[in-house]
């Protein structure tokens with residue numbers, strides 16, 4: 001279910017800025033299923049590539065990749081559809097891509113001034 005969230009974007013020493021986001025909330029079950037799916041997929045890939053010399057490094061890379069991607073899926077409480085928010089310091093639009101999985105409080109790096117405003121849901 002898509003919902004529109006009102007956001008506060010804060011950066012120390014600057015006035016908070018309002019933003020908004022259209023996003024789909026992911027349930028705990030959905031996140032767990034996706035995380036388990038990635039883990040299982042990369043375990044199979046690891047089992048497949050272990051036959052290629054030098055054997056262990058390929059399997060280790062596949063398993064580590066699976067764990068990292070599974071962890072990322074588990075932490076993605078919202079799937080972004082559209083994000084509108086500007087950096088409180090320089091006013092540049094913050095780079096949050098659609099289809100990105102996020103969780104609040106969300107730290108976003110501003111590529112213009114290289115500060116990290118924190119995005120939270122307004123109560």
Ligand SMILES: [Zn+2]
Nearest residue numbers: 087090110113
């Ligand atoms: Zn900035």
